[in-house]
Amino acid sequence: MSDVSIDANDSAQTPATPPNNGRRKFLTVATSVVGAVGVAGAAVPFIASWQPSARAKAAGADVEVDISGIQEGQLIRVMWRSKPVWVVRRTPEVLAALDGHDDKLKDPGSDTEQQPSYAQNVYRSIKEEYLVLVGICTHLGCSPQFLAEGAFTEYEESIENGFFCPCHGSKFDMAGRVFKNVPAGLNLVVPPYYFVDDNTILIGSDEGAA
Numbered sequence: 001m002s003d004v005s006i007d008a009n010d011s012a013q014t015p016a017t018p019p020n021n022g023r024r025k026f027l028t029v030a031t032s033v034v035g036a037v038g039v040a041g042a043a044v045p046f047i048a049s050w051q052p053s054a055r056a057k058a059a060g061a062d063v064e065v066d067i068s069g070i071q072e073g074q075l076i077r078v079m080w081r082s083k084p085v086w087v088v089r090r091t092p093e094v095l096a097a098l099d100g101h102d103d104k105l106k107d108p109g110s111d112t113e114q115q116p117s118y119a120q121n122v123y124r125s126i127k128e129e130y131l132v133l134v135g136i137c138t139h140l141g142c143s144p145q146f147l148a149e150g151a152f153t154e155y156e157e158s159i160e161n162g163f164f165c166p167c168h169g170s171k172f173d174m175a176g177r178v179f180k181n182v183p184a185g186l187n188l189v190v191p192p193y194y195f196v197d198d199n200t201i202l203i204g205s206d207e208g209a210a
Helices: 021-031 055-056 094-096
Strands: 061-065 075-080 081-089 130-134 145-147 162-164 192-195 200-203
Touching: 061 075, 130 200
Parallel strands: none
Antiparallel strands: 061 200, 075 081, 081 130, 145 162, 192 200
């Protein structure tokens, strides 16, 4: 699914301009598509409906995310400080597999400070089920792909789920930990965040997280 960008000026028409029903229909459809939640292994959607405004987010404002609709195995993407942030709801099978490949990782214990102290664990998260990562490769800043349901085995034998950067071949597991023998040297960044309640995450602040 492609991100949709709509210029507010496009919606204004002069009195002499006849209504463009085809364009109006497209804008209606495009607006409804933006809020969808992506299925694991499919294109990752951009959730554009959160407050505050894009300008405020770029300036560093916290972003509140409703996670009540995320199904197991799904990932959504939001923007925080002009960066894509992923929120993944991991399955029990994915969680169980996280401690089985430490020998393949550069920093399995997350010793490098790529996460807040409360996320320095095997899951790199506050709650085991939910992974929150900045979706930018630590090599040259590309955005890796989310590969699930066995698709990741094409790049790392016996590991079914993970993140793969097609630009230069860097690979990360489902805790955002980088594999050996790839260009990226560091794990993916975990941003500051905390759970406001069971259905809401606030990205950008860690107040109350511990």
